[in-house]
Amino acid sequence: MDNAFLKMPNRIYLGENLLGHLGDFIAKKENKNVLLFTDNGLMKSGLVQPIEDYFNKNNISYEIESEIKPEPTYIQVDELLKKVSKFDFDTIVAIGGGSVMDAAKLISLVLHTDYSIKDLIDDPTKVSKRCSTVLIPTTTGTGSEATINAIVTIPEKDVKFGIVSDEMLPDLVLLDVNNVKTLPKSIMASSAVDALSHCVECYTSKNATVLSDGIASLGAKNIFENIIPAYEDADNMDARKALLLGAFYGGVAITASGTTAVHALSYPLGGKFHIAHGVSNAILFKQVMEVNKPDIADRLASLCDFVFPSEGxxxxxxxxxxxIAKIAEIVKKVEIPTDLKKFGVKSDDLDFLVDSALQQTRLLDHNRRKLTREEVENIYKSVM
Ligand SMILES: NC(=O)c1ccc[n+]([C@@H]2O[C@H](COP(=O)([O-])OP(=O)(O)OC[C@H]3O[C@@H](n4cnc5c(N)ncnc54)[C@H](O)[C@@H]3O)[C@@H](O)[C@H]2O)c1
Ligand SMILES: [Zn+2]
Incomplete structure (x- = not known):
């Protein structure tokens, strides 16, 4: 058996009313100043106020920053870095989806250094963590709270890019089910399909290990079983909790083995056409699995044995x-578009998409099937 290795955040709490754990964590710090990092959507949702109330009640001083845009460019994160560098803090508490958590992770690596986020794109190996990070996810998708990746858009190349560093693992993760109560149904669905793609891609990745398999299959089971119940009944908190946990497992699986061709082909769609990450993955998911099938059928079958034993x-x-049919059924039932028609992608864009996807070697190298240019082109054509 090959050796396996798993990296995880330091401490993880799942449940409700978890702010006491945050208080305990900050109490042990010498400098108790906090940067509370979030976005404007979260500010409006009312999810940040309880944290502010907790800080005020417990005399924890904090500055708040909420100007991060969804799926930000590295330039936008660099601007925020300059802004927050003026504050004195030792801990970033990031509450939000992948956009917020990724930006917070990046800032934690270069705060008060000569490095910029752009420098991290060029070489992330020379930095180490500059402040503690507490990550509180509010979508049921990215699993960023558990990954060593942060994704930024590179606008001059019209593409998204993953910066990877072990230093991004957070010190504390709070998986509080109340934080996904306000999540609009459409974002819940697309982010959960993103998480499902993390689990399925990691399970079928060339780098899969027994450790990543265990985590990815648990995540896949949680999501396969709960995404439609959560979509059909907004008050089904058990289903939302299962998705929050599934998304976390997906993040751990990414760190253990890595996503593959769905994500590789998705990045240019996000970078150039600004299609939300979960949506672009959902559009490509079934098609990529079909093309990959000759090389991953055994893996999909063993995942099926775990998730759907009745199909034994x-x-x-x-x-x-x-x-593959289940994946397609889910995308349809949760009403995510199944093609690119409404996103302004034209047949003239095909060469850009294919060239750009083929450059995502960090992800494509993990794909069990070595996709040819023609196969990549055909996948895009099939969703145009
Ligand atoms: N680091 C990783 O490992 C990783 C993995 C996958 C994706 N990503 C990246 O994460 C980003 C996408 O993150 P996301 O899908 O979580 O969405 P997001 O963070 O972009 O949030 C989408 C919108 O939902 C709103 N929102 C979030 N939670 C809410 C809540 N509970 N109630 C009301 N509104 C809420 C936000 O304000 C925002 O407007 C992309 O940039 C993607 O590339 C990162
Ligand atoms: Zn993803």
């Missing part, structure tokens, strides 16, 4: 088809 009598090929 099917052949490997039938189980793989069943999993």
């Amino acid at each position: 009598s099917k052949s490997v090929d039938e189980k793989a088809d069943f999993m």
Whole structure:
């Protein structure tokens, strides 16, 4: 058996009313000043106020920064870095989706140094963490609270880019189910499909190990079983909690093995056409799995055995088809577009998309099937 390795955040709490754990964490710090990092959508949702109330009640001094844009460019994160560098703090508490958490992770690496976020894109290996990070996810998707990645858009190349550093693992994660109560149904659905793609891609990745398999299969089960109930009944908090946990497992799985071709082909769609990350993954998910199938049928079948044991009598090929059909059914039932028509993508854009996707070697190298240019082109064509 090959050796396996798993990296995880230092402490993780799941449940409700978890702010006491945050208080305990800050109490142990010498400098108790906090940067409370979030976005304007979260400010409006009312989810930040309880943290402010907690800080005020417990005499924890904080500055708040909420100007981060969804799916930010590295330039936008660099601007925020300059702004928050004026504050004196030792801990960043980031509450939000992947956009907020990724920006907070990046800032924690270069705060009060000569480095910029742009420098991290060029070489993330020379930095170490400059302040503690507490990550509180509010979407059911990215698992950024558990990953060593942060994704930024590079506008001059019209593409998204993953900066990778072990130093990004947070010190504390709070998975509070109340934070996903206000999540609009459409964002809940697309972010959960993102998390499902993390689990399925990691399970079928060339780098999968027994450790990543265990985590990815648990995440996949949580999401397969709960995404439609959560979508159909906004008050089904058990289903939302299962998705929040599934998304976290997806993040751990990414750190253990890594996503593959769905994400590689998705990055240019996010970078140039600003399609939300979960939506672009959802559009590509089924098509990529179908093209990958000759090389991953056994993996899809073993995931099927775990998630859908009642399908046990099917052949490997039938189980793989069943999993791909399930993915397509979910995307349809949660009403995510299944093609690129409404996003202004034209056949003239095909060469850009293919060239750009083929440059995502960090992800494509993990794909069990070595995709040809023609296969990548055909995947895009099939969703145009
Ligand atoms: N670091 C990683 O490992 C990783 C993995 C996957 C994706 N990502 C990145 O994460 C970003 C996407 O993150 P996301 O899908 O979580 O969405 P997001 O952070 O961009 O948030 C989307 C919108 O939802 C709102 N929102 C979030 N939570 C809410 C809540 N509970 N109630 C009301 N509104 C809420 C936000 O204000 C925002 O307007 C992309 O840039 C993607 O590339 C990172
Ligand atoms: Zn993703």
